[in-house]
Amino acid sequence: MENIKPEKITYVSDDLTRLLRDAGYLELCACIQCGTCTGSCPSGRRTASRTRSLMKKVQLGLKEEILSDKELWFCSTCYTCLERCPRGVPVTDVIISLRNLAVKEGYMQEPHIALCKMFYNTGHGVPINEEKWKKLREYHKLNELPPTTHQYPEAEKEIQTLLKSTEFDKLTGVGDYEKKKGEEES
Amino acid sequence: MASNDSKFALFLGCVIPNRYPFIERATRAVFEKFKIELVDMKGASCCPAPGVFRGFDIETWLVVGARNITIAEELGLDIALMCNGCYGSLLEVNHTLKEDKEKRRKVNEHLAKIGREFKGTIEIRHVVDIMYHDIGPEKIRNRTKYGRKTPLNLNLAVHYGCHLTKPAKLRPWDMECENPTFFDELVEISGCKSLNYKDKFMCCGAGGGVRGAFKELSLDYTREKLENMTAAKADVIITGCPFCHLQFDLGQVEVNNIFKDKISAPFNIPVLYFTQLIGLAIGMTPEEMGLIKSPELKGVPPFTPMKPVLTKIGDSA
Numbered sequence: 001m002e003n004i005k006p007e008k009i010t011y012v013s014d015d016l017t018r019l020l021r022d023a024g025y026l027e028l029c030a031c032i033q034c035g036t037c038t039g040s041c042p043s044g045r046r047t048a049s050r051t052r053s054l055m056k057k058v059q060l061g062l063k064e065e066i067l068s069d070k071e072l073w074f075c076s077t078c079y080t081c082l083e084r085c086p087r088g089v090p091v092t093d094v095i096i097s098l099r100n101l102a103v104k105e106g107y108m109q110e111p112h113i114a115l116c117k118m119f120y121n122t123g124h125g126v127p128i129n130e131e132k133w134k135k136l137r138e139y140h141k142l143n144e145l146p147p148t149t150h151q152y153p154e155a156e157k158e159i160q161t162l163l164k165s166t167e168f169d170k171l172t173g174v175g176d177y178e179k180k181k182g183e184e185e186s
Numbered sequence: 187m188a189s190n191d192s193k194f195a196l197f198l199g200c201v202i203p204n205r206y207p208f209i210e211r212a213t214r215a216v217f218e219k220f221k222i223e224l225v226d227m228k229g230a231s232c233c234p235a236p237g238v239f240r241g242f243d244i245e246t247w248l249v250v251g252a253r254n255i256t257i258a259e260e261l262g263l264d265i266a267l268m269c270n271g272c273y274g275s276l277l278e279v280n281h282t283l284k285e286d287k288e289k290r291r292k293v294n295e296h297l298a299k300i301g302r303e304f305k306g307t308i309e310i311r312h313v314v315d316i317m318y319h320d321i322g323p324e325k326i327r328n329r330t331k332y333g334r335k336t337p338l339n340l341n342l343a344v345h346y347g348c349h350l351t352k353p354a355k356l357r358p359w360d361m362e363c364e365n366p367t368f369f370d371e372l373v374e375i376s377g378c379k380s381l382n383y384k385d386k387f388m389c390c391g392a393g394g395g396v397r398g399a400f401k402e403l404s405l406d407y408t409r410e411k412l413e414n415m416t417a418a419k420a421d422v423i424i425t426g427c428p429f430c431h432l433q434f435d436l437g438q439v440e441v442n443n444i445f446k447d448k449i450s451a452p453f454n455i456p457v458l459y460f461t462q463l464i465g466l467a468i469g470m471t472p473e474e475m476g477l478i479k480s481p482e483l484k485g486v487p488p489f490t491p492m493k494p495v496l497t498k499i500g501d502s503a
Contacts, residue, residue, distance in 0.1 A: 142210060148203060
């Protein structure tokens with residue numbers, strides 16, 4: 001892949017070119033649209049989502065069309081397409097980077113925002129948020145709280161410091177940004 | 187590698203400690219039998235989940251993953267974990283930061299704010315990998331000789347889960363991800379038969395944030411897998427990941443509900459995490475392996491009844 005210079009990808013939009021260059025995904029330029037990815041995709045079996053088309057759209061630089069489409073979130077990241085691609089395109093990784101870009105542009109699924117809130121508030125994507133989960137742990141002869149952020153409030157603070165430091169709170173509208181939004185609306 | 191091969195730092199993640207604690211219970215008990223010490227990682231957080239948080243912001247995923255790794259680095263121990271999602275995240279964060287000095291520098295700038303530093307001194311291991319490569323089939327087999335009086339004799343539908351084998355590059359399975367057999371070999375030590383079934387290596391549907399945002403789509407994967415497992419006459423589904431486990435256990439009830447017009451009959455296949463099966467095979471009780479549901483607690487797993495398997499192995503408690 002060393003022979004392909006980013007400058008040669010003239011047909012890709014500026015933003016997407018930058019994304020691909022930063023992420024080191026020049027391999028995508030080698031995509032020959034064979035369709036192995038689509039043929040391997042368990043999500044495409046039951047939806048209209050077509051990985052091959054998505055890769056083509058990236059090459060064509062159809063940024064808004066890609067990022068605003070909820071189909072970008074239909075991939076369960078099973079990595080079968082990445083393993084099978086005969087041109088070595090890290091397809092799944094490209095999709096993950098596209099999702100990062102979609103989030104930056106404000107395209108996020110509601111349930112995913114809820115997950116970010118739990119992550120920020122507790123350090124867990126799936127926290128102990130009901131008494132029954134403590135009781136279930138005790139029933140299985142474990143401490144009612146695991147030795148994670150749940151048992152250590154200072155660890156929970158560490159997570160919040162990091163999420164502020166990377167501006168994840170601003171990006172996903174959690175923590176102080178959730179409060180600000182609430183104040184604006186009220 | 188951080189040297190001590192009979193001692194690991196235990197990374198719990200989220201779904202196991204907070205929803206499926208019997209996986210933690212069974213794994214701790216089985217590892218104790220093989221004299222492997224599991225040390226708690228105090229204050230660990232979500233890995234962070236590769237399907238969602240990595241998809242939202244790769245930098246945050248690297249930073250929070252690195253923080254978790256520093257907890258094990260302080261203990262001087264390699265990490266043992268029980269979840270394919272945690273495996274995918276921590277294995278790749280660890281590798282990326284060991285290899286890429288620029289990314290490591292940036293991550294350490296963030297970590298400095300909480301007085302931590304990623305050093306790159308440990309390895310990330312899945313418990314399937316530790317049982318297969320460190321303890322080894324021979325030692326487990328020897329132990330089963332002193333185990334049960336009656337053989338288990340179940341037909342198993344093993345579900346590997348995607349991130350146990352893929353991407354293959356960093357994983358300890360000799361680049362095999364299209365047709366691996368290590369997990370089947372491991373669980374067959376129990377005396378059970380691991381079945382071949384259609385699309386055995388297909389995803390359960392839970393990952394990538396799909397279960398969270400598009401539940402019906404995610405459950406349609408599960409429906410297809412359950413149909414193929416049923417066609418092969420599976421008695422039990424075996425998992426090595428709590429999120430796949432949840433998808434087959436709670437998801438089975440959901441599939442029976444939302445696809446009732448699409449399926450010929452409701453599914454009823456109990457789901458076991460592989461350490462629960464190994465534990466039974468070496469003579470531990472269904473109770474010790476967390477197979478007996480609490481009579482008092484409502485709305486907790488296992489959601490798919492365990493009774494068929496308990497009856498079949500003659501331990502109906």
